Amino acid sequence: MKNPTPLLPSTRREFIRYGTRGIGLLAFSRFAPSFLVESVAAEAPPAEKDRTILVLVQLAGGNDGLNTVVPSADPHYRRLRPTLALGPDQLLRLDDRTALNAACAPLHRLFQEGRLGIVQNVGYPNPNRSHFRSTEIWETASDSSQFLATGWLGRYLDNACSGAPGEPCGVNFSNEVPQSFLSEHAHPTFSFSANGRSGRGGRENLALLEGMLRAHDGGAPGADNAGYLRQTMMDALVTEKRFQSILAGYRAGAEYPSTPFANSLRHVAALISAGVATRVYYVSLSGFDTHANQLNTQHNLLRQLSEGLAAFQRDLESRRLDGQVLTMTFSEFGRRPSENESRGTDHGTAAPLFVLGSRVKAGLHGDAPNLAVDRRQDLQFSTDFRSVYATVLDRWLGCDAERILGHRHPPLGFI
Amino acid sequence: MPPESLASLSPQDAWRALPAAQWDEAAARHLLQRLGFGADPAELDRARRDGPVATVQRYFARMPELPKPRLIAELEAAAPEMGRRIAGGDPQQRRLAAQDARERSREALFDLTIKWLQLAAQPAHGPAEKWLLFLSDIWVVGVQKVKNSALIYQHQDILRRHALGPAPQLAKAVSRSPAMIVYLDLQQSRRDAPNENFARELFELFTLGEGHYTENDIKQAARAFTGYRQRLGQFQFAPRQHDDGSKTVFGRKGAFDGDGVIDLVYRQPAAGTFLPKEMVRFYLSDTPLPEAYTDVLGAAWARTGHDLRELAVGFFSSRVFFAREFRGGFIKSPVHFYLGLVQDLGLSVAPLPRQVIGTLRQMGQMPFDPPNVRGWVGGRNWINSATLAARRQLINGLLQPLNENALNGDEQIELAAAYAEGVRHFTLDPARLADWARQPAAPRARLLAQRYLPEIVGTGLEHQLAAYLERGGEHGRAEAATRAALATLLESPGYQLC
Numbered sequence: 033m034k035n036p037t038p039l040l041p042s043t044r045r046e047f048i049r050y051g052t053r054g055i056g057l058l059a060f061s062r063f064a065p066s067f068l069v070e071s072v073a074a075e076a077p078p079a080e081k082d083r084t085i086l087v088l089v090q091l092a093g094g095n096d097g098l099n100t101v102v103p104s105a106d107p108h109y110r111r112l113r114p115t116l117a118l119g120p121d122q123l124l125r126l127d128d129r130t131a132l133n134a135a136c137a138p139l140h141r142l143f144q145e146g147r148l149g150i151v152q153n154v155g156y157p158n159p160n161r162s163h164f165r166s167t168e169i170w171e172t173a174s175d176s177s178q179f180l181a182t183g184w185l186g187r188y189l190d191n192a193c194s195g196a197p198g199e200p201c202g203v204n205f206s207n208e209v210p211q212s213f214l215s216e217h218a219h220p221t222f223s224f225s226a227n228g229r230s231g232r233g234g235r236e237n238l239a240l241l242e243g244m245l246r247a248h249d250g251g252a253p254g255a256d257n258a259g260y261l262r263q264t265m266m267d268a269l270v271t272e273k274r275f276q277s278i279l280a281g282y283r284a285g286a287e288y289p290s291t292p293f294a295n296s297l298r299h300v301a302a303l304i305s306a307g308v309a310t311r312v313y314y315v316s317l318s319g320f321d322t323h324a325n326q327l328n329t330q331h332n333l334l335r336q337l338s339e340g341l342a343a344f345q346r347d348l349e350s351r352r353l354d355g356q357v358l359t360m361t362f363s364e365f366g367r368r369p370s371e372n373e374s375r376g377t378d379h380g381t382a383a384p385l386f387v388l389g390s391r392v393k394a395g396l397h398g399d400a401p402n403l404a405v406d407r408r409q410d411l412q413f414s415t416d417f418r419s420v421y422a423t424v425l426d427r428w429l430g431c432d433a434e435r436i437l438g439h440r441h442p443p444l445g446f447i
Numbered sequence: 448m449p450p451e452s453l454a455s456l457s458p459q460d461a462w463r464a465l466p467a468a469q470w471d472e473a474a475a476r477h478l479l480q481r482l483g484f485g486a487d488p489a490e491l492d493r494a495r496r497d498g499p500v501a502t503v504q505r506y507f508a509r510m511p512e513l514p515k516p517r518l519i520a521e522l523e524a525a526a527p528e529m530g531r532r533i534a535g536g537d538p539q540q541r542r543l544a545a546q547d548a549r550e551r552s553r554e555a556l557f558d559l560t561i562k563w564l565q566l567a568a569q570p571a572h573g574p575a576e577k578w579l580l581f582l583s584d585i586w587v588v589g590v591q592k593v594k595n596s597a598l599i600y601q602h603q604d605i606l607r608r609h610a611l612g613p614a615p616q617l618a619k620a621v622s623r624s625p626a627m628i629v630y631l632d633l634q635q636s637r638r639d640a641p642n643e644n645f646a647r648e649l650f651e652l653f654t655l656g657e658g659h660y661t662e663n664d665i666k667q668a669a670r671a672f673t674g675y676r677q678r679l680g681q682f683q684f685a686p687r688q689h690d691d692g693s694k695t696v697f698g699r700k701g702a703f704d705g706d707g708v709i710d711l712v713y714r715q716p717a718a719g720t721f722l723p724k725e726m727v728r729f730y731l732s733d734t735p736l737p738e739a740y741t742d743v744l745g746a747a748w749a750r751t752g753h754d755l756r757e758l759a760v761g762f763f764s765s766r767v768f769f770a771r772e773f774r775g776g777f778i779k780s781p782v783h784f785y786l787g788l789v790q791d792l793g794l795s796v797a798p799l800p801r802q803v804i805g806t807l808r809q810m811g812q813m814p815f816d817p818p819n820v821r822g823w824v825g826g827r828n829w830i831n832s833a834t835l836a837a838r839r840q841l842i843n844g845l846l847q848p849l850n851e852n853a854l855n856g857d858e859q860i861e862l863a864a865a866y867a868e869g870v871r872h873f874t875l876d877p878a879r880l881a882d883w884a885r886q887p888a889a890p891r892a893r894l895l896a897q898r899y900l901p902e903i904v905g906t907g908l909e910h911q912l913a914a915y916l917e918r919g920g921e922h923g924r925a926e927a928a929t930r931a932a933l934a935t936l937l938e939s940p941g942y943q944l945c
Contacts, residue, residue, distance in 0.1 A: 093819075162647075162651055162657060163819065164821055209827075209828065209831050221831075222832050223831035223833045223834075224833055240911065240912070240915045240931070240932065240935045241939065243908070243911045244911075244936075244939040244940075244941075245939070245940065257733070257776050257827065258776060258940050258944060260827055260830065261778070261830060261940035261943055262940050264830055264831065264832065265835060265940065268831075268832030268835055271832065272832060272836065323632045324635050372635075372640060372642060373637055373639070373640030373642075374632060374635035374640075374642060376632075376635075378643060378644070379643075
């Protein structure tokens with residue numbers, strides 16, 4: 033039979049080429065015989081040696097910044113936190129005025145080795161103290177009063193992602209697809225659950241299923257829920273087989289702690305070292321909403337975070353991939369400077385964030401928070417979070433930050 | 448007659464009951480799918496005879512009872528003793544006692560989850576239990592923080608008892624729910640140190656929505672809820688921890704207590720529109736209705752004293768509910784998907800927590816364990832490569848005979864008890880599969896399509912299905928081919944939607 037449309041790919045090369053023009057996989061796979069889909073899935077495209085990768089780590093719930101990066105020499109710290117202030121034996125020195133929570137010992141080592149940067153007191157004007165709204169503001173990079181439908185990484189993908197089949201632009205380890213990934217155009221993304229699992233393969237009814245997917249073809253892929261389902265299923269089928277075999281065969285170059293968070297990072301390292309074309313990874317660690325009895329809870333979480341990140345960095349170093357990867361944390365807000373009466377802290381505003389990698393300019397960036405506030409006041413941010421994003425977009429991912437953020441935000445010195 | 452479109456309905460007319468001429472099989476199927484978890488054939492027949500208003504009234508006549516599950520009762524009974532063990536003794540023993548308490552609470556939660564799923568799976572109870580799921584997705588508590596499953600059961604029971612009454616009564620009862628007192632830190636909220644967590648979520652996520660209160664309203668309202676305590680699952684009011692001074696909330700000044708603040712909340716117009724908007728999101732569409740529509744419903748609902756039964760009956764029998772825009776195309780939640788499969792395949796919920804609850808968790812919705820205080824966002828958030836893989840695994844599990852040898856001892860005991868009560872099919876009945884497999888491929892394809900995906904009957908897809916069954920028959924694998932064809936139908940986009 034002659035091709036009913038010039039769009040019909042009949043060779044593997046054509047198939048990939050159509051994919052790289054940014055048409056969602058399904059847009060052409062409904063014309064494509066399944067052997068082509070599978071042959072593309074089975075074969076890894078050549079890895080780009082110099083591409084940079086961003087790993088975004090969400091600390092969900094609002095991490096208490098003042099007990100993470102501690103203004104240890106500031107007398108206000110102890111005044112505001114009579115029971116929660118960390119003592120000298122619970123701190124690791126960064127400079128004369130600043131120390132890390134001792135739970136972050138592995139990160140402290142990376143700081144001393146020149147691989148960890150800390151951007152202090154990051155926030156935005158007119159802060160919102162709702163978890164959901166403030167997460168949305170961070171993930172969409174909006175103003176406090178502005179509602180955006182797309183995420184900052186989604187807009188980056190709209191501008192930069194080529195979308196090869198079986199090669200998702202973004203991979204997330206969280207139970208929901210992060211808002212950061214939401215985009216104007218559909219891009220293949222792949223989700224692992226927060227514990228790093230995805231389903232198993234093994235299907236004899238693949239051809240019939242592909243038939244069903246084709247038959248349910250309504251309008252443009254992704255335009256309605258049926259289209260969205262169809263596209264997600266097709267993309268997932270292709271990617272799943274490939275990823276499962278990568279993860280199963282991975283020998284890590286460092287020992288990871290046995291936490292779900294570290295396991296997710298181990299998977300990220302496996303995919304990076306397999307040369308998967310994904311540019312952005314998103315990993316989530318939750319439980320930071322410490323309204324009561326904060327000390328132990330936060331200590332455990334920071335330890336999980338630090339141990340996981342350090343293992344990940346060592347693993348990448350052992351494979352000489354560390355120069356390609358930048359890891360950055362964020363949280364929807366910091367917490368109130370003064371502790372509450374439940375040995376916890378309530379929703380606040382600005383907080384520090386970590387940037388980790390061998391090409392990071394290590395040290396403290398931006399100004400420390402001013403703690404001369406009364407008991408009911410909040411911190412005033414000194415660095416806008418969009419300046420952090422602008423730095424990452426401009427100097428790491430190599431694209432026009434102003435186009436993605438809508439405004440010019442002065443970049444920072446951490447890269 | 449094709450369904451009318453939303454655009455053809457004025458906001459005034461939109462909430463009137465569906466005209467009898469519009470009530471056909473497709474409309475009845477739509478009602479049962481959205482209101483409950485599936486379109487059971489017997490329920491469908493009865494609904495078609497009764498009409499939409501009488502059908503909804505019947506489902507919302509009263510809430511079903513969920514008797515206290517055995518392990519929840521045992522957990523409650525053991526609470527004082529466990530509390531003593533955790534408080535006293537040497538650190539090692541205290542640690543063991545705390546671990547023991549966590550373990551028992553977890554087992555009790557499994558018991559509760561299975562019992563609830565078994566109740567909700569009954570077609571006649573589906574709509575009321577889905578309504579309860581909706582309310583618990585508004586008035587959220589999560590077991591991760593509450594930790595004690597007995598409080599989780601009690602919270603659901605509070606919602607159940609107030610599910611069809613006035614919303615302000617429900618709100619007041621929830622503010623006294625021990626689970627809520629723990630979940631949103633009222634337990635720690637004192638006269639000289641009010642904790643804002645509950646007051647904030649009361650306004651933002653439970654009753655009004657963002658933009659309808661000020662930060663100061665929250666601070667003042669938090670003072671009104673000081674002194675709310677729970678001890679061993681009993682609400683207690685601690686007058687000396689309660690701030691009985693004057694507060695200004697929503698511009699009104701007075702020495703309000705918590706109930707007083709809730710009464711003020713329900714004088715806000717936003718309290719009338721908030722829940723209807725949430726119903727649209729939970730039952731109808733990922734896209735909000737134009738405000739003109741919810742404004743009309745909100746005002747009408749406020750005039751009933753915010754009566755939940757009146758809201759439910761009005762909403763679910765309205766012309767809006769049956770509008771063309773809302774037919775099909777709505778993504779089933781994992782609980783809906785699971786209970787729908789159980790009903791559609793003629794099964795019972797297996798008393799096997801490890802399998803049943805594990806599957807729900809992988810699909811992204813473990814009952815009583817929402818991701819956070821907003822509950823589940825739903826819509827396309829349910830669907831990604833990991834959750835789709837979990838949906839597929841569930842289907843395959845339900846279509847294969849249960850491997851009873853792989854079960855642990857407790858599970859086998861549970862199963863034996865269920866068999867003794869006459870419950871039979873936890874997975875597809877092999878006799879039914881064999882019956883199907885004896886039919887020729889074309890009628891078999893039609894039968895499967897008609898039963899599980901009526902929208903594809905008569906399309907090219909039905910023929911593909913028949914061709915697939917035909918090929919399977921050639922290889923003498925008719926049963927295996929039928930099972931694989933059914934799995935494919937259930938896995939396809941159409942079955943994920945309702």
